[in-house]
Amino acid sequence: MTVTVLTGATVVTMDAGRRVLTDGAVAFTEAGVITAVGDPASVLAASPTATVVDCSGQVVVPGFVNTHTHLFQTLLKGLGDDRVLSDWFTSMTGPSAVQLTAEDSYAAALHGCAEALTTGTTTLLDFMYVHPRPGLGDAVAQAMSDVGIRGVMARGYMTAGTDVGVPPELVQPLDAALSDAERLMGIWNRPDSRVTVGLAPCMSWSVDEATLVETRALADATGALVTMHLSESPFDVQESVRRFGVRDVPFAAGTGLLGPDLLAAHCVQVDAADLDLLAATDTKVSHNPCSNLYLGSGFAPVPAMQRRGITVGLASDGPASSSNHSMLQAMKFAALLHKGVHRDPEIMTAEKALEMATIDGARALGMADRIGSLEPGKRADVVVLDMGNLCVTPVHAAVSALVYSQRGDEVSRVYVDGRLVVADGVLVTASEAAIAERSAAAAAGLAARAGTDRFAQRPWRSMVGA
Ligand SMILES: [Zn+2]
Numbered sequence: 001m002t003v004t005v006l007t008g009a010t011v012v013t014m015d016a017g018r019r020v021l022t023d024g025a026v027a028f029t030e031a032g033v034i035t036a037v038g039d040p041a042s043v044l045a046a047s048p049t050a051t052v053v054d055c056s057g058q059v060v061v062p063g064f065v066n067t068h069t070h071l072f073q074t075l076l077k078g079l080g081d082d083r084v085l086s087d088w089f090t091s092m093t094g095p096s097a098v099q100l101t102a103e104d105s106y107a108a109a110l111h112g113c114a115e116a117l118t119t120g121t122t123t124l125l126d127f128m129y130v131h132p133r134p135g136l137g138d139a140v141a142q143a144m145s146d147v148g149i150r151g152v153m154a155r156g157y158m159t160a161g162t163d164v165g166v167p168p169e170l171v172q173p174l175d176a177a178l179s180d181a182e183r184l185m186g187i188w189n190r191p192d193s194r195v196t197v198g199l200a201p202c203m204s205w206s207v208d209e210a211t212l213v214e215t216r217a218l219a220d221a222t223g224a225l226v227t228m229h230l231s232e233s234p235f236d237v238q239e240s241v242r243r244f245g246v247r248d249v250p251f252a253a254g255t256g257l258l259g260p261d262l263l264a265a266h267c268v269q270v271d272a273a274d275l276d277l278l279a280a281t282d283t284k285v286s287h288n289p290c291s292n293l294y295l296g297s298g299f300a301p302v303p304a305m306q307r308r309g310i311t312v313g314l315a316s317d318g319p320a321s322s323s324n325h326s327m328l329q330a331m332k333f334a335a336l337l338h339k340g341v342h343r344d345p346e347i348m349t350a351e352k353a354l355e356m357a358t359i360d361g362a363r364a365l366g367m368a369d370r371i372g373s374l375e376p377g378k379r380a381d382v383v384v385l386d387m388g389n390l391c392v393t394p395v396h397a398a399v400s401a402l403v404y405s406q407r408g409d410e411v412s413r414v415y416v417d418g419r420l421v422v423a424d425g426v427l428v429t430a431s432e433a434a435i436a437e438r439s440a441a442a443a444a445g446l447a448a449r450a451g452t453d454r455f456a457q458r459p460w461r462s463m464v465g466a
Contacts, residue, residue, distance in 0.1 A: 002030045003047040004418070006384060007040040009055035010398045014062050014359045014373035018351070020398065026060055028380035032418030037374050053413070055384050059398050061354070062374050063122025063150075063381035063414065064327040065361030067286040068227070068265045070318030071126045071140055072100055074112040075443040079455040080320045082464065085233040085295045090165030092452050093320050097130040098169045099449040104442045105136040109143035111439035113151070114427050115325040120411045122150055122381035123362070123371055124325070125286075125315075127227055127265065129156025129202045132169040137180070137197075141188055144195045148421040148429040150381060152365060153188070154227045155181040156200035159211045164239060166206050174211050178218055185222055194417055198225035201257075203232065204248035205239035212255035225261055225366055227286070228252065231274065232266035233297045249274035258283045263364055265315070268292050268300045275301070279308040284364040287356065289333040291317030299337055303347050313364030314356040328410075331357050331403050350403035380418040385410040386425075 004027070011024030015037075025043035027036040027050060036043045044050065076096055080088045109126065116124050126144075128137050137155050144151030157177035162168050184197040201207045201215050212228075219226045230248050231237055240248035249270060252258055258281035265286040267278070278285065287300050305312050314334055316325045331353040338348035362372025370379045387395050391407040402410075414422035421429050447453040 003027055003035065003050040004030070004053060004415075005043055005047055005050040006053050006055045006060055006382065007044065009058045009060040009384065011037065011060045011374065012354070012399060012402075013037055013375065014355065015375050024060070026374055026382060028382065028415070028418050030418050032380045034374060034376050034378050034380050036376060057386075057388060058412065059385045059387055059402060060374070061120070061383050061385070061402070062358045062372055063383050063416065064120050064357045065313060065365065065372060066116060066121045066124040066315050066325065066327055067263060067313035067361050067364050068288055068315035068317055069112065069124060069126055069325060070128070070320070071109040071112040072097065072105055072128070072130055072136075073318030073320035074108040074115070074439060075104060075446050076320035076452070077323050079447065079452050082461070083295070084235075085297060086165065086235045088295060088321065092455060094165065094167045094170065096446055096450040096452050098132050098167045099446055100130050100132060100136060102133070102135040102139045104446050105139035106143050107438045107442040109140040110147055110430065111435050112319065112325055113144055113147045113149045114430065114432060114435050116327075117147065117149055117414055117416075117422055118411060118425065118427055118432075119326040119328055119408060120383040120385065120414065121325065121327050122383065122414060122416045123365065123367070124149055125152040125154055125198070125227065125263070125365060127154050127156055127200050129158060129200060130170060131157070131172060131177070131180070137184055141184065141195050141197065146430070147427075148416050148419060150371070150416055151195045152198050152225060153184070153195065154198040154200035154225065155184055156202050157211070158202045158206035160208050161206035164205050171206075174214060178214060181218070182222070185224060189222070189224070198227060200227050203229035204236055204251060205243070209244070209255055212252060212257045216256045219261060225263065226257065227263040227265060228257070230264040230267055231269040232292075233295065234269055237269050247271070247274065249277055253277050253281070260284070261366060263313070266292065266297070266300060267305070268298045270301065275304060275308055275310070278305070279310050283310070285310055285312045286315045286364060287312050287334060288315045288317040288322070288330075289337045290330055291321040293333070293337070294321050294323070299341055302334070303338055303342065306352075311360055311363045312356055313361035314353070326408055327357050328406050328408050332406075335403055350400050353403050354399055380415050382415045383411060384413040386412040
């Protein structure tokens with residue numbers, strides 16, 4: 001069996017000891033299993049016939065884990081500027097979603113996953129809540145499979161909410177949504193699948209109590225990951241109180257939905273009692289700093305979560321509210337945001353930002369036994385970064401350089417499951433030019449059909465309301 005050995009690099013293992021090897025090596029098989037991590041001499045001695053890749057001067061890390069995005073929004077970049085979440089959703093994202101076709105969904109997912117891979121993300125969760133016609137979730141899972149990323153296609157659903165602006169075309173009967181999710185799980189959820197399917201009730205103002213109760217039952221029966229937006233904006237909390245008499249975190253708790261297999265996206269507006277509920281149930285959190293800032297939603301109290309022992313993974317969120325899928329940007333924003341808002345430079349370190357982007361993200365997806373660190377026995381999701389550019393050099397500290405100095409184009413090689421998917425910074429599983437051409441055509445058509453192209457043609461605004 002062919003073994004690849006990456007040698008000579010600074011290897012940031014993210015193992016339990018958080019070892020950083022200044023002249024390290026990583027070996028893995030073509031079947032995608034890491035066989036050795038250590039000094040080059042001993043790793044090479046154990047694999048004498050290996051294909052050796054010289055990574056001198058480069059940094060090797062576990063692939064990043066993006067715990068929350070909406071791939072279809074890859075077609076909506078730049079249309080949602082300067083709006084709060086509820087207005088952003090009802091005036092731009094919702095009307096776009098209504099018009100989404102299977103071709104749009106595939107083109108967007110392919111582009112979004114290509115962005116992710118070429119910026120070092122090897123695992124991505126797509127929260128796919130848009131199903132105005134059949135086959136859109138299938139298109140996402142197929143794109144993930146085709147482009148070579150490790151993916152969770154979380155089959156989302158909205159079963160209520162037309163009274164607060166959810167387009168009726170996006171509301172599905174619960175039975176239809178769950179049976180489609182079960183159909184997709186039957187296709188994709190097999191032992192060792194690189195692409196799997198989870199469940200995603202959308203947010204408190206687009207579901208009812210039965211939706212969450214039945215989601216919990218199906219998750220328990222199938223072992224599927226569940227994810228839901230919780231306490232993203234003040235509107236989420238206000239609407240939950242209006243509809244159900246309690247904030248959305250206790251509402252979800254009351255249905256039995258909270259638990260170790262629930263990934264709660266955002267949790268920006270949570271109070272101390274909400275945090276206690278999340279901690280007591282070992283519910284995981286997805287932190288989306290760029291999106292929360294873009295929509296003016298605020299910031300999640302991530303240090304307080306981490307002090308309570310809550311696992312927090314990092315994410316980009318959909319490009320309609322974050323404008324790209326770069327986890328390099330998300331890491332830098334996460335670290336700087338919490339230093340700034342807490343007026344405490346120690347409260348979020350570069351090391352913690354990298355943990356959230358790797359091993360903590362893997363834990364958040366229930367995949368830490370397979371990914372998130374470079375250790376023998378884990379899957380070979382490995383990223384090599386060329387740190388030789390002017391923004392990064394001179395490099396005194398690899399992790400600091402990775403989080404704070406990178407300009408975003410450092411990723412040179414990416415392996416997923418031991419397969420080379422990015423080489424010399426370029427996607428090898430599909431043509432980047434063809435992907436961009438296809439998504440550009442889909443984006444233009446979608447904006448025209450949805451009437452959202454008007455947001456691209458707005459007058460110059462320098463000081464709104466001044
Ligand atoms: Zn989201």
